[in-house]
Amino acid sequence: MKKLRGSLWAKTFAIILLALLALTCAASVIAAWWLDEAGAYSRGWDHAAESLVRSRAQEYAENAGLNYLESGTTGVYDDTNFRYALLDARDNTLLFSNWQSEAAWESSLRVTVPHDVSVEYGEDTFDAGEAVHDGPEVRVTPTPRPADGEKVYVLTDFFTGESTRFSDRREVEDWEREHSVLVQGYVLKSLAVQDDFSQRLEALNAVWGLRAALPWIAAASLLLGLLLFVFLLSAAGHRDETDAVTPNVVDKLPWDVLSAALGFAIYALLYAIAETFRYNTPELVLCGGAFLLAGLLFLLWCMSTATRLKLGTLVKGCLLVKLLRWVWKLVKELFLALGKLPLVWKWALGVAALAFVDLLWRMGFQRDGDVLAFGWLLLWLLIGLATCYAVLAFRRLRKGAAQIAAGDESASVDTKRLIGDFKAHAEDLNNIRAGLSRAVDERMKSERFKTELITNVSHDIKTPLTSIVSYVDLLGKEELANDKAKEYIEVLQRQSARLKKLIEDLIEASKASTGSLPVTLTRCELGVLLEQTAGEYAERLEASGLRLVTEKPAEPVTVMADGRHLWRIFDNLMSNICKYAQSGTRVYLSLTREGNKAAVTFRNISREPIKLEGTELTERFVRGDSARSTEGSGLGLAIAQSLAQLQGGDLAVTVDGDLFKVTLRFPVAE
Amino acid sequence: MVNILICDDEKDIVAALKIYLEAEGYHTLAAYNGAEALELAAREDVQLVLLDVMMPVMDGITAMARLRETSNVPVILLTAKSEDTDKILGLNVGADDYVTKPFNPVELLARVKSQLRRYLQLGGGEVKSGVLQCGGISLDDKSKTVAVDGEPVTLTPTEFEILRLLLQHPGEVFSPAQLYRRVWNDEPYGAESTVAVHIRHLREKIEIDPAQPRYIKAVWGQGYKLEGKGS
Numbered sequence: 001m002k003k004l005r006g007s008l009w010a011k012t013f014a015i016i017l018l019a020l021l022a023l024t025c026a027a028s029v030i031a032a033w034w035l036d037e038a039g040a041y042s043r044g045w046d047h048a049a050e051s052l053v054r055s056r057a058q059e060y061a062e063n064a065g066l067n068y069l070e071s072g073t074t075g076v077y078d079d080t081n082f083r084y085a086l087l088d089a090r091d092n093t094l095l096f097s098n099w100q101s102e103a104a105w106e107s108s109l110r111v112t113v114p115h116d117v118s119v120e121y122g123e124d125t126f127d128a129g130e131a132v133h134d135g136p137e138v139r140v141t142p143t144p145r146p147a148d149g150e151k152v153y154v155l156t157d158f159f160t161g162e163s164t165r166f167s168d169r170r171e172v173e174d175w176e177r178e179h180s181v182l183v184q185g186y187v188l189k190s191l192a193v194q195d196d197f198s199q200r201l202e203a204l205n206a207v208w209g210l211r212a213a214l215p216w217i218a219a220a221s222l223l224l225g226l227l228l229f230v231f232l233l234s235a236a237g238h239r240d241e242t243d244a245v246t247p248n249v250v251d252k253l254p255w256d257v258l259s260a261a262l263g264f265a266i267y268a269l270l271y272a273i274a275e276t277f278r279y280n281t282p283e284l285v286l287c288g289g290a291f292l293l294a295g296l297l298f299l300l301w302c303m304s305t306a307t308r309l310k311l312g313t314l315v316k317g318c319l320l321v322k323l324l325r326w327v328w329k330l331v332k333e334l335f336l337a338l339g340k341l342p343l344v345w346k347w348a349l350g351v352a353a354l355a356f357v358d359l360l361w362r363m364g365f366q367r368d369g370d371v372l373a374f375g376w377l378l379l380w381l382l383i384g385l386a387t388c389y390a391v392l393a394f395r396r397l398r399k400g401a402a403q404i405a406a407g408d409e410s411a412s413v414d415t416k417r418l419i420g421d422f423k424a425h426a427e428d429l430n431n432i433r434a435g436l437s438r439a440v441d442e443r444m445k446s447e448r449f450k451t452e453l454i455t456n457v458s459h460d461i462k463t464p465l466t467s468i469v470s471y472v473d474l475l476g477k478e479e480l481a482n483d484k485a486k487e488y489i490e491v492l493q494r495q496s497a498r499l500k501k502l503i504e505d506l507i508e509a510s511k512a513s514t515g516s517l518p519v520t521l522t523r524c525e526l527g528v529l530l531e532q533t534a535g536e537y538a539e540r541l542e543a544s545g546l547r548l549v550t551e552k553p554a555e556p557v558t559v560m561a562d563g564r565h566l567w568r569i570f571d572n573l574m575s576n577i578c579k580y581a582q583s584g585t586r587v588y589l590s591l592t593r594e595g596n597k598a599a600v601t602f603r604n605i606s607r608e609p610i611k612l613e614g615t616e617l618t619e620r621f622v623r624g625d626s627a628r629s630t631e632g633s634g635l636g637l638a639i640a641q642s643l644a645q646l647q648g649g650d651l652a653v654t655v656d657g658d659l660f661k662v663t664l665r666f667p668v669a670e
Numbered sequence: 671m672v673n674i675l676i677c678d679d680e681k682d683i684v685a686a687l688k689i690y691l692e693a694e695g696y697h698t699l700a701a702y703n704g705a706e707a708l709e710l711a712a713r714e715d716v717q718l719v720l721l722d723v724m725m726p727v728m729d730g731i732t733a734m735a736r737l738r739e740t741s742n743v744p745v746i747l748l749t750a751k752s753e754d755t756d757k758i759l760g761l762n763v764g765a766d767d768y769v770t771k772p773f774n775p776v777e778l779l780a781r782v783k784s785q786l787r788r789y790l791q792l793g794g795g796e797v798k799s800g801v802l803q804c805g806g807i808s809l810d811d812k813s814k815t816v817a818v819d820g821e822p823v824t825l826t827p828t829e830f831e832i833l834r835l836l837l838q839h840p841g842e843v844f845s846p847a848q849l850y851r852r853v854w855n856d857e858p859y860g861a862e863s864t865v866a867v868h869i870r871h872l873r874e875k876i877e878i879d880p881a882q883p884r885y886i887k888a889v890w891g892q893g894y895k896l897e898g899k900g901s
Contacts (some may be wrong), residue, residue: 426835455751459724462750463680466771470686473775506753518754524891528846532888535866550863563890 006240011232015299018228022295023288031207032214032535038204040211045204050105052200054185057082057107061185063266065111068096068181070159080195081188082217089180097184104186113179114158117172119151210392216665237307245310250300254319255308269294343421350386354379393422400426404433450514460508465503469496477577505635512642520647521560523669526598527552529563533570534589545583546604551590557598559666561647569640569651573602573662576636582607582658593668600664614653637662638653672786673715675699677707677730678722678748678819683771687720690775691782694775702726718786722748723749723760731763739860744785748773776814779880784819789818802837806886806898807876809837818876828853836896845893869894 004010035041040048059081067073068086074096077084085097087534153166155175166172175184210217237245250258272286273294308314315321338346359373400413412433413426472492480486511517534550541548577587581604589604616622618641623634637653640662644651649666672883674696676687682704688698699714701707703725721738723730734745744766749756752770753767760768760842767781788806803810806819814830816823831853846865850858869888873880887897 168749455753458752459750462771463683466750466773467680467682467686469772470683470690470775474686474689522891525845526891526895529891531846531863532866532890534863535870536869538863538870561891567888626811 001369005235005238013234014228014232014235015296018225018232018299019227019292019295021221021225021237023292025218025225026288026291028210028214028218032211032218035207035211035214040050040204040208045208049201049204052204053105053197054107056196056200057185057187058109060084061107061183062111065109065181065183066114069111069113069179074098079193081191081193081197082195082443083186083188085184085186087182087184089177089182090184095181099184099186099216102186103189106147106184106186108184109178110182112176115176115179116156118156120154121151128260159549166299197627229299229302232303233306236303237300237310239637245307247307247311247313250304251307251311251313252317253304254316254317254322255314255386256320259301259306262282262297266294269297339420346420354383390422393418397422397425397429400429404429404436447514451511454507454510454514454575458503461503465496465500469500472496502635505639509635509639509642512639512646517565517646519562519565521562521647523558524561524566526557526600526666528556528561529566530589530591530600533567533574536571537574540574540578541587544578544581546577546581547586548585549588551592553591553593557591558594558669559598559649561587561649561666565643565647569643569664570600572636572640577604578604580604580606580608580660594665596668597665598668602662602664604660606658606660609658612655612657614655617653617655618651672696672717672790673699674782675701675707675710675714675716675719677701677704677720677725677733679703680722683722689780694779694782696782704730704733707733711737711741711743717789718782719743719745720748720782721765723747723751723756731760734760734765735763744789746778746781746785777879784878787819787821802834804837804840805885807833807837812867816876821859823875825872826869826876828868829875830874832868835877836894840896843889843893843895848893865894 035048038048038051040218060077060080061084064074064076064084067076074086075098078098078593083097083099083102083104085099086095087093089112150167153161153169153172155166155172156163157179164175166175187197191201207214237247237251239246252390269290273290276283277287278284305314308317338349341349358375358379361379396413396418413425413429415426415430418426471487475489476493480489530550530552534548537548581587585605588601590601591601592599610617612622618637621634621636637651641651644664644666647666651666652663652665654661654663672695674691676684676691676698677700678684678687681700682794684700684702688700691698699710699716701710705728707719707721708728710716721730721734725733727857730749734747737745742752745763745764746767746769747760747765748769748771749760750771757768766785769781784806802811807816808818809816809830811834816825816830816833832849835849835852845849845850847858849865851854869886870880873883873886877883877887888894
């Protein structure tokens with residue numbers, strides 16, 4: 001089977017065989033139909049013969065009648081088996097006859113002169129009348145018009161061309177009878193002459209024998225034809241050389257063009273067949289040839305389609321499809337170009353387009369209210385959808401932007417189903433977020449680095465310092481006879497202690513200002529803290545010759561603060577007081593409530609004059625003692641201020657002559 | 671003979687510590703990293719370990735964790751890391767005390783002695799009834815005596831009352847007003863300063879370093895509490 005498929009000989013043979021089978025089938029079908037029409041299957045030979053003859057005889061009779069009416073000719077069809085007699089239509093008078101009472105099939109027919117009858121009513125006359133040229137003038141004779149309500153019959157004789165007007169239907173009938181003739185046709189059963197009739201009967205005889213077999217022949221040829229058709233389809237496109245399906249010249253044409261051309265051709269052929277079909281040999285042969293040709297074209301089309309289907313190029317090859325694709329590409333490019341326009345232009349263009357469409361609808365469908373309404377609805381639906389989409393897209397963008405503003409780093413705007421400018425905006429937002437989170441990460445990294453620096457550096461400094469302190473201390477314990485050595489050792493001890501304090505303060509200050517100190521806010525009663533401080537420092541104040549006066553309100557004053565850090569501040573300030581206050585004076589430690597803030601004030605008289613402003617004193621390494629002769633790093637107030645700020649409060653220093661005042665303020669916790 | 675193991679990667683510090691401790695009559699062993707320390711501790715019989723935290727090979731915290739698997743010997747961590755988080759971490763892992771560098775040699779010696787006393791004399795842990803204990807503090811309510819790390823301490827009646835109250839509720843914070851009511855049985859008018867002064871005296875008597883109390887801790891702005899493992 002595979003070998004056969006590729007063979008050109010097999011295909012050619014199959015086509016020829018198919019053609020023959022098709023013809024056979026067609027012929028048998030037509031013959032059977034012809035016979036059935038003639039009543040051969042139902043009524044028998046006689047009836048069939050008679051009906052075959054009669055139809056032709058009627059034609060002959062009509063022709064003979066018309067000939068006589070027109071020109072009085074008789075003796076037509078003398079060379080055929082047709083005889084006829086003419087009788088007057090009014091009184092059946094014999095006008096002519098060439099039948100000699102031979103055995104014949106009879107048929108009769110009344111033939112009238114061809115004519116036309118039209119009816120006119122009073123208002124319906126359009127004919128203005130006859131125009132008569134009289135020299136330079138033109139006179140119009142108006143056609144006599146029937147009065148309103150009067151019916152007029154206008155009869156036109158096709159042979160003479162004259163028109164006669166009758167006012168009565170009976171008059172029309174009279175005229176018809178006058179101009180008619182009765183034709184009695186006789187087809188001689190002897191059929192001596194070779195004419196149409198004899199041919200028909202010969203054909204009937206020829207086919208009569210086969211009449212029973214005709215359907216079977218038709219069916220069998222049809223079946224075989226189908227098989228061959230299927231074979232040809234499966235063989236379509238296959239060649240001897242290769243196993244693959246190869247297209248030939250026809251297969252490479254665009255399918256729609258091919259289909260259109262072949263379809264047109266086949267239609268034309270079929271139309272021609274329908275027009276010229278007669279039961280005459282020349283016409284039959286022509287029709288058969290045309291039918292065969294049509295069939296071949298159809299086969300060609302089928303085979304080409306089969307090949308294309310096998311190759312998968314059916315749709316691809318279509319010219320129409322190519323055209324559509326090209327148009328689509330054009331449209332896409334157009335939209336792309338439009339998309340690059342600035343936003344406002346795009347909006348303006350869209351509005352203009354919609355307005356134009358609206359205008360067209362209104363103009364074009366002025367008359368039809370329904371269509372206008374439909375168009376209006378459609379327009380508004382489009383507008384609604386477009387604005388809805390825009391609103392939804394904007395909402396998504398809003399949400400995304402709000403999340404980013406709130407600092408949510410993980411939120412990202414979903415760009416699914418956003419187009420054009422909306423998508424660009426969403427992507428920008430996402431970029432901002434990415435940039436933000438990058439910046440935050442950098443900041444955190446630098447913070448971590450700073451903290452690590454503080455802890456590592458502090459460790460690295462403290463280790464050699466420990467050795468210094470230990471060995472200086474050991475030195476101090478040694479029995480040295482050299483007084484100078486003892487003096488030097490004292491200096492070393494003092495300075496190394498100072499160094500230690502300085503380093504600790506420095507680290508504390510760094511931690512406090514970078515905010516890397518952990519702060520746990522709890523409820524702290526400032527009154528209790530005040531008394532605790534007083535208790536802790538009682539002896540030291542006494543040793544410095546200072547008297548402490550505490551003032552606080554009766555009801556407790558609570559703030560949200562970190563107890564340890566608060567204590568550190570108080571410790572710093574009190575230790576400052578012990579160091580720098582004038583001996584013999586009073587120190588005031590008071591707690592007051594100022595609106596919704598709690599204020600703790602430390603007041604003391606300074607021993608040495610302070611030449612700096614309060615704000616300067618809280619800076620790092622600024623010491624009130626400009627000679628820098630006493631112990632102190634200059635960081636105490638700076639640390640205290642940083643700690644206060646860490647907890648949400650603030651520290652202010654005021655210098656008024658010798659009065660040194662430090663005020664701590666914290667918001668009261670309810 | 672008391673053996674103390676000193677472990678620090680700084681040779682100078684180890685040498686200095688040796689001098690201090692040997693002057694007090696202790697015998698010392700030296701290690702320069704965590705691995706060496708563990709080795710020595712396993713081989714020798716030590717009663718106290720002075721351990722630095724930042725060391726190569728094996729750091730102090732890891733070494734101590736390993737040590738604690740097999741031994742209950744007191745460990746004092748010695749380090750420049752002075753953050754609260756570091757202290758808490760060290761104490762949680764099993765250290766008995768924590769001293770930051772640079773240290774005061776006197777204070778260090780006092781702590782060493784305190785730990786040794788606890789380990790050698792109070793290691794048995796016999797608890798008599800009517801005796802309140804917390805860490806190194808033991809208070810006998812019947813005989814009205816107080817001892818810290820075995821050493822008896824003389825307290826005034828008020829101080830005794832305060833200490834007993836705190837010992838009875840270890841970890842609980844008492845505001846000065848509450849303390850005043852319970853101890854003086856009187857309404858606390860102008861009480862805070864009195865309470866603060868007494869607390870200070872108490873601290874001076876029972877704490878090694880009153881400025882950095884181990885037992886009676888101030889919760890600033892709220893009151894005072896006794897910290898430590900109670901019984």
